[in-house]
Amino acid sequence: MNIELTHRQALLATYRDGLLQDTLPFWMKHSVDREHGGFCFALNRDGSRLSADKFLWLHGRFVWLLSTLYQTVEPKAEWLELARHGLDFMRRYGFDTDGRMFFSVTQDGRPLRKRRYLFSEAFAAMALAAYANAANDADAARQAGDLFRLMLRYITTPGLLEPKVNPQTRPLKGLTLPMILIAVAQTLRETTNDPLCDEWIQRSIDEIERDFMKPEFDAVLETVGTNGEFYDNFDGRMVCPGHSIEAAWFILHEAKYRGNDPRLIRLGCTILDWSWRLGWDDQFGGLLYYRDAKGLPSAEYWHDMKFWWPHNEAIIATLLAYVMTGDAKYREWHQLAHDWAYAHFPDPEFGEWFGYLHRDGTVSTQLKGNTWKGPFHLPRMQWYCWQLLEK
């Protein structure tokens, strides 16, 4: 660890205090629904409510966060109580009769949308696993494992998850699935000794390396054929640097878990290098959302916006890569990502971060939470980097 002590202490304080004095209080103050249970995450800049609809996958994320903080930071009763509060709502209103989960429900829990994706289930599994650890709750651990196996059944049984594109014509797969499996299995592994966890982490890393990494473009693709085929069209050429940077640190985290496995370190750093070079905006700074592997125009008209979460992932990935390799390049990138993010995303008036900036760093929409943004990427970054710097 070569970051000078004072700089390291300042960074640590930024992450720790940001989490405990800003991010967490914002969501604990504004999102909790004591009347109907659960959380309302659709919040305006000042924390006032923009919609009372409830998003199950964000419930899973917040419950995971609260349980993880209870377990790793301090056993604060109000954190565990709030995790339990979220879990109660998820258990009561989140599940359809087939065992799958809804994506969104009304304030009082009536189903609104169920999607083809398994995000609600994935984050519920992570929430249950972390809560099981925090509360020493065997039921929650069992339910987490059941959800993980339900996900595996849906993923491995052809036809159970209806794909967007006709699989007879063009069988495709997305980077999302191996990534979410790594995240779920890494979390579940801390609660159970189910060998399925290690098995699926390895399978998922292998799949990313074999099928999604394309050395001919120095890029990790978002969508490939089921055997890793490259498709020369909009979806096939699409790279989401923030997403592959997240994959990079999942793999680095796994390398650390395995006693600094050198092969995994190289793999994670390669993905980070490729994604950084594709994603970093030399003109305005910050990470671009989408890039085309061949440098062609993106079909997504908002491709050059700066979202909060890729910057959270980049701050984690570059810090972790620096800590694990000592390579000064990662220190420099960490500084770039950290400085740009902290210069543009925090809301000086009401706290927390804005989520959506134009390419030039000006704010596009001031809301703090919606269907996609809740207490996850930012506090996970603050927690992870704080813990990393403390060690």
Added chain:
Amino acid sequence: MNIELTHRQALLATYRDGLLQDTLPFWMKHSVDREHGGFCFALNRDGSRLSADKFLWLHGRFVWLLSTLYQTVEPKAEWLELARHGLDFMRRYGFDTDGRMFFSVTQDGRPLRKRRYLFSEAFAAMALAAYANAANDADAARQAGDLFRLMLRYITTPGLLEPKVNPQTRPLKGLTLPMILIAVAQTLRETTNDPLCDEWIQRSIDEIERDFMKPEFDAVLETVGTNGEFYDNFDGRMVCPGHSIEAAWFILHEAKYRGNDPRLIRLGCTILDWSWRLGWDDQFGGLLYYRDAKGLPSAEYWHDMKFWWPHNEAIIATLLAYVMTGDAKYREWHQLAHDWAYAHFPDPEFGEWFGYLHRDGTVSTQLKGNTWKGPFHLPRMQWYCWQLLEK
């Protein structure tokens, strides 16, 4: 008509020459697939291909355009031949066994996506109706009518079209449906004397006025409850000014067809007034894509981008409103929309228009065509305004 003669002549030439010497040649040169049939609309700035996938709803739009030009501008053999070329592909590869259409297919016609929406069917009906007129083809006329009735059956039979949001919990409807029904029925009426056309035009206009127009916000909402209920959430508050401006001129067009029906003129102008005031960007000029009826932040992070098509719709609507009412306000708005659009969208190097600009008018993605952008809004505006100014 109080626009001075020289200004009127200059405007007319801009629209006519733009259509005949720029827009149409661009697509005729670059999009036609002589090998596999049909059109590839995913084109880069210079007309080179970005994807070979074929989008059925854009086929319907181009066939409608070519047939309409043949019928109303000049009976050019190559226009009719190209309309036939597109129609052949649509008939051969566009239909599923249930009579519904695919949304996209591969270059050689294998099905990729079928969507819950009826856009492919709507634009195929318009294409067939216009082609039937141009080619005096009774089969095409019959098929257009059949598709219109298929749409009506899907729309009026509960459960046939699976809604995004659980209809038991929250039965919703969108502005898209009455709008597309007006467009299809207005086109079909020029080919057949089916009384269903007039009936559904009136029903759709009544529905927009009764359920989607909200005087309490001076806004036409995109999504309401099936009985016009206002929902105070992201979707419920969403206004798309370009879309409601398009509805405004559909209604003004209907007023003209009915011998300048004063009630319909007032209705169309009210929608135009509301939408213009919500949508026009006083700071940078141009029309914002989404607005919140209560002025709250939009959930769509790209809400403030400037797309080409709302400007096409605004140029038509303001010119038509000016011609029909003589109100100087509409002349001024037409000038504003026209000038801003022509200052920012045209590509000086390769012709046609860019589709997607940032709020400040700079280009976000340089492509000329994708899943959504093809030869429709721009050439329809050029054709409609040219014809309007010539009368």
